Amino acid sequence: MAEGLFGLGGADPAPPSRSADAYFHPGAHAPLAVRMRPRSLDEVVGQTHVLDEGSPLRRLIDGRGESSVILYGPPGTGKTTVASLIAGASGRRFEALSALNSGVKEVRAVIDAARRRLIDGVPTVLFIDEVHRFSKTQQDALLAAVENRTVLLVAATTENPSFSVVAPLLSRSLLVELTPLAPEDISTLLRRAVADARGYDGRISLTEEARARLTALAAGDARRALTYLEAAAETAEDSAGNAGDAGDAEITVDTVARSTDKAVARYDRDGDQHYDIVSAFIKSIRGSDPDAALHYLARMIDAGEDPRFITRRLVVHAAEDIGTADPQALQIAVAAHEAVSFIGMPEGRIPLAEATVYLATAPKSNAVITAIDAALADVRAGRGSIVPAHLRDGHYSGAEALGNAVGYRYPHDDPRGVLAQNYLPEDLAGAVYYAPTDHGRERQLSATLDTLRGIVRGGR
Numbered sequence: 001m002a003e004g005l006f007g008l009g010g011a012d013p014a015p016p017s018r019s020a021d022a023y024f025h026p027g028a029h030a031p032l033a034v035r036m037r038p039r040s041l042d043e044v045v046g047q048t049h050v051l052d053e054g055s056p057l058r059r060l061i062d063g064r065g066e067s068s069v070i071l072y073g074p075p076g077t078g079k080t081t082v083a084s085l086i087a088g089a090s091g092r093r094f095e096a097l098s099a100l101n102s103g104v105k106e107v108r109a110v111i112d113a114a115r116r117r118l119i120d121g122v123p124t125v126l127f128i129d130e131v132h133r134f135s136k137t138q139q140d141a142l143l144a145a146v147e148n149r150t151v152l153l154v155a156a157t158t159e160n161p162s163f164s165v166v167a168p169l170l171s172r173s174l175l176v177e178l179t180p181l182a183p184e185d186i187s188t189l190l191r192r193a194v195a196d197a198r199g200y201d202g203r204i205s206l207t208e209e210a211r212a213r214l215t216a217l218a219a220g221d222a223r224r225a226l227t228y229l230e231a232a233a234e235t236a237e238d239s240a241g242n243a244g245d246a247g248d249a250e251i252t253v254d255t256v257a258r259s260t261d262k263a264v265a266r267y268d269r270d271g272d273q274h275y276d277i278v279s280a281f282i283k284s285i286r287g288s289d290p291d292a293a294l295h296y297l298a299r300m301i302d303a304g305e306d307p308r309f310i311t312r313r314l315v316v317h318a319a320e321d322i323g324t325a326d327p328q329a330l331q332i333a334v335a336a337h338e339a340v341s342f343i344g345m346p347e348g349r350i351p352l353a354e355a356t357v358y359l360a361t362a363p364k365s366n367a368v369i370t371a372i373d374a375a376l377a378d379v380r381a382g383r384g385s386i387v388p389a390h391l392r393d394g395h396y397s398g399a400e401a402l403g404n405a406v407g408y409r410y411p412h413d414d415p416r417g418v419l420a421q422n423y424l425p426e427d428l429a430g431a432v433y434y435a436p437t438d439h440g441r442e443r444q445l446s447a448t449l450d451t452l453r454g455i456v457r458g459g460r
Contacts, residue, residue: 023087025039037084046185060174070156070157070173079178086154087154095110099129111150111151128156132161180221182220186218186220206250234259236252237249280292280296325436326441332359335355365436365437388426390406390421
């Protein structure tokens with residue numbers, strides 16, 4: 001049976017169960033990252049901010065807590081480890097459901113079995129990995145059981161629960177955010193994996209430079225660090241075996257380079273990281289830091305982000321955060337979109353970078369979006385009466401009899417090309433929405449606008 005898959009047959013029988021230890025520690029042939037998963041709290045590194053003595057999560061691990069918990073954080077930060085420690089607390093029955101292979105029927109069957117056990121005084125821990133993949137209906141099916149403590153739910157997700165978990169389930173659970181591990185924590189895990197019997201039991205050695213390189217490549221992800229170590233160990237053992245020195249397998253920086261093509265960017269095009277990276281990208285442009293903006297652009301490109309998504313964000317930013325301070329910014333962004341569309345990648349990275357640098361270094365103004373939003377607010381509030389009669393359409397028979405277009409003054413009849421005339425509805429007379437800044441072109445535009453408003457509204 002595949003791990004995490006609990007098939008059901010017949011009239012909703014309880015699904016077959018595995019012990020927590022068998023589920024989280026499947027054996028000697030498992031990947032290194034699984035074999036090295038901590039079996040006690042003493043082996044856990046990092047996450048001290050949520051594992052302090054007396055904390056709600058520590059109480060759950062000690063078997064004294066009763067609150068369901070949602071563990072949220074990037075890959076490799078210990079969500080599954082914490083879940084295994086909670087599930088392993090004495091006296092609890094362990095169940096697991098796969099978010100990919102379980103439906104509402106399976107959820108209800110597990111809950112029914114847990115309810116029967118509870119009559120005999122046996123509590124149930126229900127572990128759901130990737131809970132964000134559960135549909136709203138599946139999540140709703142858990143609500144009563146979580147609220148009544150029929151099950152102690154331990155759910156893990158890499159996506160922000162605020163967007164991926166239904167609000168009623170969130171309100172019934174303890175939300176714990178795990179953070180990327182510090183470099184010294186990753187280094188500790190690498191040392192342990194080399195020396196521990198569950199790992200390499202001293203059969204290989206790891207140079208300080210190689211450990212530093214693996215730590216850097218891991219970027220706070222314990223699973224990635226151990227996966228890279230495993231690949232490097234295979235390379236080192238093969239090389240030592242071919243040289244007749246099977247007992248002298250050593251991992252060097254060169255070994256790491258040969259076994260690990262590149263660091264896999266922590267970026268999920270469909271997940272929370274997707275939105276975090278693009279948010280940092282736009283905020284760096286808005287903050288006029290082209291170097292930071294290029295960094296986040298590189299992360300998106302390296303992760304295979306759709307370049308059209310990037311250019312759409314650039315176009316929006318050019319209009320929203322630069323606007324009339326530099327109208328050419330919008331042209332540059334649109335040109336980047338067109339260029340990427342017909343030249344594709346990887347060459348498209350160049351116009352993407354050009355547009356990013358241009359927008360980051362351009363003068364900034366949000367006067368345009370502020371103006372349209374203020375105008376929309378008035379419209380949605382019901383302000384703005386009928387269109388003044390002299391501005392209405394007069395190109396049809398009978399328009400003049402209705403007073404439409406009567407009294408309209410043609411601006412080109414004035415040598416200045418502008419003249420005094422009321423354009424706003426009567427109840428919005430004198431309204432001002434657009435207020436240019438003194439940044440870039442808007443500094444000049446501000447003086448021009450003062451002159452124009454003086455003529456149009458003041459009759460100067």
